[in-house]
Amino acid sequence: MHNARKTSRPSLASPPIDDELYGITELAQEFGISLRAIRFYEDKGLLAPRRINGGRAYTRRDRVRLGLILRGKAVGMSLAEIEHILSLYGDHGEGHAKQLEYLVDRIDAAMRELDMRRCNIEAMCAELGEVKRQLQRTLAAKRRARKA
Amino acid sequence: MHNARKTSRPSLASPPIDDELYGITELAQEFGISLRAIRFYEDKGLLAPRRINGGRAYTRRDRVRLGLILRGKAVGMSLAEIEHILSLYGDHGEGHAKQLEYLVDRIDAAMRELDMRRCNIEAMCAELGEVKRQLQRTLAAKRRARKA
DNA sequence: CATGTTGTTGACGTTAACGTAAGCACTGGG
DNA sequence: CCCAGTGCTTACGTTAACGTCAACAACATG
Numbered sequence: 001m002h003n004a005r006k007t008s009r010p011s012l013a014s015p016p017i018d019d020e021l022y023g024i025t026e027l028a029q030e031f032g033i034s035l036r037a038i039r040f041y042e043d044k045g046l047l048a049p050r051r052i053n054g055g056r057a058y059t060r061r062d063r064v065r066l067g068l069i070l071r072g073k074a075v076g077m078s079l080a081e082i083e084h085i086l087s088l089y090g091d092h093g094e095g096h097a098k099q100l101e102y103l104v105d106r107i108d109a110a111m112r113e114l115d116m117r118r119c120n121i122e123a124m125c126a127e128l129g130e131v132k133r134q135l136q137r138t139l140a141a142k143r144r145a146r147k148a
Numbered sequence: 149m150h151n152a153r154k155t156s157r158p159s160l161a162s163p164p165i166d167d168e169l170y171g172i173t174e175l176a177q178e179f180g181i182s183l184r185a186i187r188f189y190e191d192k193g194l195l196a197p198r199r200i201n202g203g204r205a206y207t208r209r210d211r212v213r214l215g216l217i218l219r220g221k222a223v224g225m226s227l228a229e230i231e232h233i234l235s236l237y238g239d240h241g242e243g244h245a246k247q248l249e250y251l252v253d254r255i256d257a258a259m260r261e262l263d264m265r266r267c268n269i270e271a272m273c274a275e276l277g278e279v280k281r282q283l284q285r286t287l288a289a290k291r292r293a294r295k296a
Numbered sequence: 297c298a299t300g301t302t303g304t305t306g307a308c309g310t311t312a313a314c315g316t317a318a319g320c321a322c323t324g325g326g
Numbered sequence: 327c328c329c330a331g332t333g334c335t336t337a338c339g340t341t342a343a344c345g346t347c348a349a350c351a352a353c354a355t356g
Contacts, residue, residue, distance in 0.1 A: 040344060055303055055353070071268045088279055088296045100287050107280045111273055118269045120219045121262050127216070131236055139248050141176015188314060203333060
């Protein structure tokens with residue numbers, strides 16, 4: 001898999017059929033992670049790239065999923081939790097109403113979870129802001145003292 | 149350390165001198181974590197309770213720090229990162245202007261970090277919201293189909 | 297054809313963040 | 327005085343999330 005085929009797409013775009021593939025190192029560099037990590041996510045079932053000649057070939061959709069994985073991590077989610085989130089991103093165009101409603105509930109739950117994290121972050125920011133203001137008051141006092 | 153002395157504070161409040169101490173199990177229950185975890189945070193230098201009769205005695209300040217630790221964790225920070233944040237919460241009432249300015253910079257950096265996480269969370273929420281709207285459109289279509 | 301690059305699998309090592317278990321010390325109650 | 331309850335320490339086990347290394351396959355290139 002040396003040639004990470006750019007599929008030069010010659011202006012005349014045949015609809016979404018040639019699927020724009022990426023190589024593993026390509027993704028690794030783009031996202032600044034190791035090959036090993038990407039393979040690891042695959043082992044965990046978070047990614048499932050096609051194989052071409054034994055090598056992994058990632059689609060745009062895989063790329064998006066990888067992005068989500070990394071954002072999830074940056075936000076402090078475990079790979080297990082991220083897997084849940086990713087499962088909400090399927091095709092589920094087919095599915096009975098009940099199942100779709102269930103999915104909507106799951107999404108709501110996930111969003112509430114994220115919201116809690118956001119609240120915690122804002123609380124920490126607020127506290128840090130407090131500390132900062134306190135420090136600045138001390139600083140201002142020091143400056144006034146020096147002036148006098 | 150069976151008696152987690154409530155220091156009944158008899159209305160006549162002598163200034164901040166008796167310091168309202170907490171026992172380890174008390175804190176563990178209040179925050180819903182294990183004793184082992186609290187001791188672990190101590191090993192990592194995140195907490196430094198006084199000792200009374202061989203037992204750990206936590207002040208209000210320790211309690212606040214523990215709260216910060218747990219919020220930090222909920223936000224996806226490592227204990228090492230949390231340690232940095234906590235170091236910003238010291239007494240540093242004494243310190244030269246240079247050092248105070250440095251602290252302010254550190255705080256700003258920490259707040260920027262937190263802000264990035266917040267952005268990531270909001271992005272994930274937005275994407276989930278998209279998925280949700282899509283699902284709801286599909287659901288609505290199904291309902292219309294059933295109606296007809 | 298020899299070589300180098302890129303990729304794959306498998307096994308093992310590592311770090312963080314605890315959990316679990318064993319054994320000793322203190323303390324209050326019957 | 328004995329025992330249950332609580333706590334402390336030390337040591338080892340565990341899980342998640344990778345990193346590292348070795349050995350090998352496919353492929354392009356000189």
